[in-house]
Amino acid sequence: MTVFVTDGVNFRGACADEAEQLGALALRSKAHWGYSQEQLDAFAVELSFAPEELGPRRVTVAQAGGEILGFYNLDGAPPEGELGNLWLEPARIGAGLGRMLWQHAAGTAREHGFQSLVVTADPNAAGFYRAMGAEPAGSTPSGSIPGRMLPVFRIRLS
Template sequence: MNKIRKANVEDAATLTDIAFKAKGYWGYSDDFMNAWKDVLTITVDDIQSKVIYLLEEDKAIKGFYCLCIETKELESLFVAPTYIGQGLGRLLWKDILQKAAEFGLSSFHFNSDPNAYEFYLKMGAKRIIYVESTVIPGRIYPFMEYKLTHLRTK
């Protein structure tokens, strides 16, 4: 059974590995992936200072997210390629919304990989503008926002 829990410092290397494999799932070149090294690396400091939760089953980590409360930014949401298409991104998204609400955020923003854009639209996020990548000059990304007012109580 899938369980979502707070990441521990011991999880940093595994989360970094998942981030690289999930980004690489889209067939990006080695040069592209190397340019993303710093952005995709999850550090001990990240785990200690940000809201990072992971989804696991039988101690196998299947995906995670990183939400920075201070900047109101979803820094990452990754599902290991083996598990893509099984609804785990949706489970993690629901947890992101719960944690954002618990921390008093009314909204949060993020840059979407173009390959994940449709997923985020389905989750209720809106594109605000297109922005140029700070990692790959000339590459354009959707800058997204999710307003927690979209949440409906039942």
């Protein structure tokens, strides 16, 4: 397993036994935006991971001091992939870790031959993706809540 260290944060591939922990982290991160428990329950299915999918989905965790602080995953095959998830522990939102995860994801995507990434974002994260250089690319229906539309962004990596 390759481990990259940036500013005391280690980036490494997720382990199969971390699947449940990552799903819980994603829900805590989603809850940061004030969603109701009913909405969080609806999101839980989409934000859960099977242990065997972590490797193929290129799930990468950021950790420090043995604690997982956030994670992302890259789906698809070059030339265009998808940033399927990017979640942080709520206490880390707004502290620069999201930017570090984004930069690591973009670098990893380039190394794998991706020329662009598509991101289906939580509406509350739209400003973050715009700040990272992603451009609006439409919207798509939520897989969790009927009638809810999610913004889609595209980032060119070349």
